[in-house]
Amino acid sequence: MPSLAQTMAATPRVFATEKQNAKIVPSQIIVDNEAGAAQRVITIQDVFTPAISNGDPAPGLTTVDRLIITVDNAGWATIAAEALKELEILGQLQVTIDVADAGTIVTISWGFK
Amino acid sequence: MIQYLPTPEATVGATLPKLLQKGFFVKFTDEWPDTLPHVKGKFFKIARVNEVNQDLSYILPSNDFRDLDFSNQTGGVNLYPENTRTLYEVALGFKKGNYQVQFYIPAGEFVSRLEQAGMVPDVTVAARKYLGAFKPEDSPYEDKRILLYFVKDLEPLIARTFVDTGCDFCKCVFGITVNKCYLEEMRTPTSEQLARSKEILYYSQLRW
Numbered sequence: 235m236p237s238l239a240q241t242m243a244a245t246p247r248v249f250a251t252e253k254q255n256a257k258i259v260p261s262q263i264i265v266d267n268e269a270g271a272a273q274r275v276i277t278i279q280d281v282f283t284p285a286i287s288n289g290d291p292a293p294g295l296t297t298v299d300r301l302i303i304t305v306d307n308a309g310w311a312t313i314a315a316e317a318l319k320e321l322e323i324l325g326q327l328q329v330t331i332d333v334a335d336a337g338t339i340v341t342i343s344w345g346f347k
Numbered sequence: 348m349i350q351y352l353p354t355p356e357a358t359v360g361a362t363l364p365k366l367l368q369k370g371f372f373v374k375f376t377d378e379w380p381d382t383l384p385h386v387k388g389k390f391f392k393i394a395r396v397n398e399v400n401q402d403l404s405y406i407l408p409s410n411d412f413r414d415l416d417f418s419n420q421t422g423g424v425n426l427y428p429e430n431t432r433t434l435y436e437v438a439l440g441f442k443k444g445n446y447q448v449q450f451y452i453p454a455g456e457f458v459s460r461l462e463q464a465g466m467v468p469d470v471t472v473a474a475r476k477y478l479g480a481f482k483p484e485d486s487p488y489e490d491k492r493i494l495l496y497f498v499k500d501l502e503p504l505i506a507r508t509f510v511d512t513g514c515d516f517c518k519c520v521f522g523i524t525v526n527k528c529y530l531e532e533m534r535t536p537t538s539e540q541l542a543r544s545k546e547i548l549y550y551s552q553l554r555w
Contacts, residue, residue, distance in 0.1 A: 254402075254404055255402035255404050255442075255520050256442075256520070257442075257518050282406050282516075283406075284405075284406045284407060284408055284516060285405035285406055285407055285413060286413065287407050287408060287411040287412060287413045288411055288412050288413065288414075289408065289410075289411040290408065290411065293408075296516070298515060298516070322518075324406050324516055324517075324518040325406065347442070347443075
């Protein structure tokens with residue numbers, strides 16, 4: 235099961251590109267803001283281009299916010315598998331932060347379904 | 348040419364393989380059209396098989412659909428044979444999601460319908476949205492239960508893939524196993540061979 239830790243010195247951060255025949259299912263998300271400069275808002279995003287459909291013959295790049303976490307300054311947030319089991323990422327898994335901060339570290343583990 | 352294998356209530360005796368195997372017999376009924384003379388009313392022995400897997404996926408918005416053409420025509424996904432001596436037995440299953448599939452052959456002609464006038468599938472009409480629809484749990488990706496039979500020049504089979512309301516988007520993943528069967532014609536099959544053969548119906552026989 236892949237896992238990746240990245241500082242949020244830049245935003246957005248890509249954690250996993252789309253796997254064409256599966257959905258990405260995060261199994262654990264840890265936000266470490268102990269060294270962060272302030273309270274931070276982290277957003278887990280799903281980025282994809284839908285297929286052509288009857289209602290949309292020319293679909294464009296789409297970004298959907300799947301989860302938003304606020305982490306106090308000098309705090310941590312851990313979300314484990316049980317709370318994430320219904321969270322599915324259809325396309326690319328990426329993370330944004332309200333203000334880029336090298337002191338904020340996001341770690342995500344994921345599988346495929 | 349379309350078969351659905353329901354979940355068994357019980358198993359009695361030895362089990363048979365789900366897909367056609369070398370040495371099996373197939374019989375195409377006389378209802379197959381004159382435009383398909385290479386199979387119409389003919390009896391074949393399967394000389395060899397080769398299973399080829401394929402996955403197809405589409406991210407579609409809620410309350411919208413996409414027509415998936417299985418044939419080799421422009422825009423199709425090229426799952427029809429090109430050789431008159433080849434039968435493609437296609438096992439189709441779906442990964443879980445908030446979507447459903449209704450079959451048409453050829454385009455615009457419903458495979459599943461009821462006898463009352465107008466009782467045909469239509470995803471734009473609430474009362475008939477689910478009519479004749481296969482959902483992912485009907486044919487799971489890991490236990491494919493929908494079998495399709497394609498020969499060269501068969502009319503295009505269309506799978507209308509509809510994402511139901513209640514989500515923003517859905518990733519529809521089709522798991523496909525193409526069992527390529529090389530056919531060897533038998534002009535005078537024995538009664539025992541006929542009894543053991545798998546009968547492959549033309550779609551008009553399914554749509555009575």
